[in-house]
Amino acid sequence: MTTALAATEIVSQLSAQFPGAVEEAGTDAVLVKGEHLPAVVEYLKTAAGLKFDYLNFITAVDYYSYFEVVYRLTSLEFNRYIVLKTRCYTRNKPSVLTLTGIYQGADWQEREIYDLMGISFKGHKNLKRIFLWEGFDGHPLRKDWNR
Amino acid sequence: MTTTQELTLKTEPFILNIGPMHPSTHGVFRMRATLDGEVVTDIEPVFGYLHRGIEKLAEERTYTGIIPFTDRLDYLSPMSNNLGYCLAVEKLAGVKVPERGEYIRIITAELQRLANHCVAIGAMFNDAGAYFTPFLYMFRNREKIYDLFDMLCGQRVTYNYMRIGGVSQDLPEEFLPAVAKFLPQLKKFLDEYEFFVKQNEVFVARSKGVGILSKELAINCGISGPVARASGIKHDLRRDDPYSIYDRFEFDIPTAENGDCFDRFYVRVQEMRQSVRILEQAIKQVPDGPFRANVPQVIHPPAGESYAHIESPKGELGYYIVSDGSIAPYRFHIRPTSLINLGALRNMVRGWKVADLIFIFGSIDITMGEVDR
Amino acid sequence: MEIDENKDYIYDAHELDVHEGQIIEKLKANSQKSIPDPDGWLDEDIKRNIVLTSLDWVIDWARRSSLWPVACFPACCAIEMMAVEGPRFDLSRFGMEILRASPRQADLMITAGTLTWKMAPNVQRIYNQMPDPKWVIAMGTCGISGGIFRSGYNVVPGYNKIIPVDVYIPGCPPRPEAVIYGIQMLQKKIAKSKAVPDLNELPNPLKKGKK
Ligand code: SF4
Numbered sequence: 001m002t003t004a005l006a007a008t009e010i011v012s013q014l015s016a017q018f019p020g021a022v023e024e025a026g027t028d029a030v031l032v033k034g035e036h037l038p039a040v041v042e043y044l045k046t047a048a049g050l051k052f053d054y055l056n057f058i059t060a061v062d063y064y065s066y067f068e069v070v071y072r073l074t075s076l077e078f079n080r081y082i083v084l085k086t087r088c089y090t091r092n093k094p095s096v097l098t099l100t101g102i103y104q105g106a107d108w109q110e111r112e113i114y115d116l117m118g119i120s121f122k123g124h125k126n127l128k129r130i131f132l133w134e135g136f137d138g139h140p141l142r143k144d145w146n147r
Numbered sequence: 148m149t150t151t152q153e154l155t156l157k158t159e160p161f162i163l164n165i166g167p168m169h170p171s172t173h174g175v176f177r178m179r180a181t182l183d184g185e186v187v188t189d190i191e192p193v194f195g196y197l198h199r200g201i202e203k204l205a206e207e208r209t210y211t212g213i214i215p216f217t218d219r220l221d222y223l224s225p226m227s228n229n230l231g232y233c234l235a236v237e238k239l240a241g242v243k244v245p246e247r248g249e250y251i252r253i254i255t256a257e258l259q260r261l262a263n264h265c266v267a268i269g270a271m272f273n274d275a276g277a278y279f280t281p282f283l284y285m286f287r288n289r290e291k292i293y294d295l296f297d298m299l300c301g302q303r304v305t306y307n308y309m310r311i312g313g314v315s316q317d318l319p320e321e322f323l324p325a326v327a328k329f330l331p332q333l334k335k336f337l338d339e340y341e342f343f344v345k346q347n348e349v350f351v352a353r354s355k356g357v358g359i360l361s362k363e364l365a366i367n368c369g370i371s372g373p374v375a376r377a378s379g380i381k382h383d384l385r386r387d388d389p390y391s392i393y394d395r396f397e398f399d400i401p402t403a404e405n406g407d408c409f410d411r412f413y414v415r416v417q418e419m420r421q422s423v424r425i426l427e428q429a430i431k432q433v434p435d436g437p438f439r440a441n442v443p444q445v446i447h448p449p450a451g452e453s454y455a456h457i458e459s460p461k462g463e464l465g466y467y468i469v470s471d472g473s474i475a476p477y478r479f480h481i482r483p484t485s486l487i488n489l490g491a492l493r494n495m496v497r498g499w500k501v502a503d504l505i506f507i508f509g510s511i512d513i514t515m516g517e518v519d520r
Numbered sequence: 521m522e523i524d525e526n527k528d529y530i531y532d533a534h535e536l537d538v539h540e541g542q543i544i545e546k547l548k549a550n551s552q553k554s555i556p557d558p559d560g561w562l563d564e565d566i567k568r569n570i571v572l573t574s575l576d577w578v579i580d581w582a583r584r585s586s587l588w589p590v591a592c593f594p595a596c597c598a599i600e601m602m603a604v605e606g607p608r609f610d611l612s613r614f615g616m617e618i619l620r621a622s623p624r625q626a627d628l629m630i631t632a633g634t635l636t637w638k639m640a641p642n643v644q645r646i647y648n649q650m651p652d653p654k655w656v657i658a659m660g661t662c663g664i665s666g667g668i669f670r671s672g673y674n675v676v677p678g679y680n681k682i683i684p685v686d687v688y689i690p691g692c693p694p695r696p697e698a699v700i701y702g703i704q705m706l707q708k709k710i711a712k713s714k715a716v717p718d719l720n721e722l723p724n725p726l727k728k729g730k731k
Contacts, residue, residue: 053367054366055369056369056456056463056465056482057369057465057467057480057482059467059478061469061477061478062478070467072454076366076380076382079387079388103367103368103369104364104367104368104490104491105367105368105369105370105487105490107490108194108486108487108489108490109486109487112486116202128534128537129195129537130195131195131198131519131674132195132198132638132674133195133537133540133541133544133545133637133638134534134537134538134540134541135538135541135542135544135545136541140203140673141202141203147673167639168591168592168593168594168642168643169621170591174593174594174595174598175593175594179533179536191533195636195638195674196636196638196639196642197594197595197633197634197636197639198636199634199636199669199672199674199675200669200672200673200674200675201669201672203672203673204671204672207671215668218596219595219596222595222596222599223599266599283606283607286602286606286607287606287607287608290603290607290608293603303600303603303693303696304596304599304600304693305596305692305693515594516596
C-alpha cells in the first residue's frame with residue numbers, strides 16, 4: 001500500500017531545512033510557498049530516506065480567490081507519497097516556478113496547465129499552448145471563462 | 148570514423164511533418180521531426196487534435212453522468228477507466244462496494260487488459276511493417292472479449308458499465324462459463340503467437356536494442372505501466388498500492404531489463420498471461436450477493452478532494468477530484484497515462500531512422516483520446 | 521506562408537503555430553452553417569426523375585462495388601471501424617477492404633470520430649485532396665452532431681459544418697452491422713447517380729460564353 005507521508009513528520013524536517021517555506025500543513029498535503037517550491041522538491045527528491053523520485057502528476061485548481069497548483073510525488077523505493085501544494089493569489093498573470101529542471105515529466109503537464117488554466121511557469125523553456133491553438137481566447141478551465 | 152565521415156554525403160537538416168492524420172500515429176498525433184538524411188535528430192510532438200475538453204465538460208455533469216466520458220478517454224480500455232473513476236468517487240464519498248461487485252470489476256478490468264494488449268501488440272506489428280496480418284490475428288481474439296462485454300452491457304466499445312458503488316447490472320448466467328471457456332483458448336493462442344514472433348528474425352532484428360529507455364529516465368519522466376516495467380522498474384499499482392481486491396490474487400509482475408522495443412512487446416505478452424492467471428482465480432471465487440451498494444443516482448460527496456489511481460493497461464491512470472459538496476465535481480483532473488508515457492519519446496527516438504521512429508512510437512501504446520482528453 | 525529571403529526556415533515552431541491558429545480561426549468563422557447534403561436521392565428518387573442509361577449503370581456498378589475508404593480515424597469510433605475491417609465483419613465482402621492512407625487513392629471518407637476545431641482544417645484538406653467523385657459517411661453521433669461532446673469548446677458540432685455528408689450512421693459508436701448497413705445505403709445512392717453527364721450540359725469550346 002502506498003502510504004501517505006504524515007504531514008507532521010515531514011513538516012518539521014522541511015521547516016528546519018527551509019525556514020518559512022511551509023505555509024500550512026494539512027492532514028494529507030503540505031502547502032509550500034511559491035518561491036521555495038523547487039528547492040523543497042529538490043530536497044524531497046534527493047534527501048536520503050525520502051527519495052521522492054517519481055512525479056505522479058501536476059494539476060491546478062481555480063478557487064476564484066487563488067489558484068492552487070497540486071503536485072503529487074511518490075517514492076518508488078519506500079512506497080510513500082506526498083502531496084505538495086502551492087498557491088498564487090493573483091488572477092492576472094499568475095506564475096509559479098517550474099519543475100522541469102528536476103523532473104522531465106513536468107514539461108508537458110506544466111504546458112497543459114498554462115494552456116488551460118493560464119498559470120505560467122517561470123523558467124520553463126518552451127512554454128506555449130499545448131492543446132489549443134495560438135490565438136485561442138482565454139483559458140477554458142478557469143471558472144470565470146466564458147465562451 | 149573519419150573514413151565514414153568522408154564518405155557520407157553532406158546533408159541539410161529538414162523538417163518532416165508526420166500526422167495528424169497518419170495511419171501509424173494511432174489517431175491524430177502529430178510530430179514535427181527534424182531529419183538529417185534519414186536520421187531523426189529531433190522531434191517536437193504537437194497535441195490537441197482530439198482535445199474535447201472533458202475536464203471542463205465534467206464540471207457540469209453529475210458524478211454518475213461523468214462515467215460515459217471516462218469510457219471515451221482511453222477508448223481501447225474503457226472498463227479500466229470506469230473503474231478508476233468510480234474508485235475516486237467512492238473514496239470521496241466513502242462508499243463500500245459489495246463483494247460480488249468487486250469481483251465483477253476485477254474480472255472486467257482484467258479482460259479489458261487482455262483486450263487492450265491485443266490491440267497494442269497487433270498495432271505494434273503494424274508499425275513495424277507487418278501490415279495488418281498480425282493485427283487481424285490479434286483482433287480475432289479481441290472480438291471474443293467484445294462478445295463477453297456485449298453480453299454484460301450490450302455495448303461493444305463504450306460500456307458505461309460500472310457505477311459508483313458497484314456495477315450497473317448483474318452478471319448474466321452464461322457469462323462466467325463463457326469466460327472459463329475463453330481463457331484456455333487465449334492461452335493457446337498466446338503460446339502460438341509468441342512462438343511465431345520470437346522466431347521471426349526480422350522482427351527481432353528490428354526491435355532488439357531499438358528505442359532504449361533507461362531506468363533513470365523512465366522514473367524521471369514519470370513513465371508507468373508496461374513501458375516502465377520493460378525498463379526494469381518493478382512497479383505495479385496492483386501490487387504496490389492494491390486497490391479493489393487485488394491483494395487476494397496471486398500473480399507476478401513481469402519485468403525486463405533492456406527497455407527496448409522487444410522488451411516492451413515481451414512484457415505485454417507476459418502480462419497477458421498474468422491476467423489470465425488472475426481471471427482463472429477470480430472466476431472461481433465470485434460470491435453471491437448484491438452487485439451494487441445502495442447509492443442514489445445523484446450523490447453529494449462531502450467537500451474535499453481525492454485521488455485514486457489504478458494500473459490501467461497503459462500504466463498509472465489517476466483521477467483527481469475536488470468536490471465542493473454539490474452534485475457535480477468542482478474540478479476533475481485526469482492523470483493521462485498516455486501523455487506522460489510519451490514524455491520520453493524524444494530521448495528514445497533521437498538518432499534512429501524514420502521507420503524506427505514509427506516503431507518506437509507504436510511500442511509505447513498510446514490512445515489519443517487520453518493524451519488530449 | 522510567404523517566403524522571406526533573409527530568414528532561416530529550419531525551425532521556427534512559433535511561426536508555424538501562429539499560422540495554424542490563423543487557419544483554424546478562419547475556418548471556424550466560415551463554417552458556422554451546416555452544408556446541406558449533396559443530394560436527397562436516397563428518399564426522393566421519384567422527384568428527381570433521373571433517366572439512367574446503360575453506360576450509367578455500368579459506371580455506377582463499378583464505382584459502388586469498389587469503394588476505397590480513406591483513413592480518417594480521429595477517435596473512438598475508429599475502434600469499431602477497425603472491427604468492421606477485421607476478421608469477423610470483413611468489409612472486403614463489399615469490395616472495400618483496403619484502407620487507403622493517401623486521400624488521392626480513395627473515394628470514400630468514413631469519418632470515425634470526434635472532430636475538433638484544431639483538426640478541422642486537416643480533415644477539410646484531406647477531403648479536398650480526394651479525387652471526384654467522392655462520398656462521405658459520418659459515423660457516430662460525434663460525426664453527426666458532436667455527440668456527448670457537443671457543448672465542448674473545441675468540438676465541431678458535426679462534420680457537415682465543414683464537408684458535405686452523404687450518409688449518417690447514428691450510434692456511439694455504431695455497431696459494425698450498422699456501419700455495413702450505412703455503406704450499403706451509400707451504394708444504393710451511388711447506383712442512382714447519373715455518371716454520364718448530358719451532352720448539352722458539357723462545356724462547349726466552340727460556343728464561347730455558353731455552357
Ligand atoms: S460517436 Fe461516440 S464512440 Fe464515436 S467518436 Fe463520438 S464519442 Fe466516440
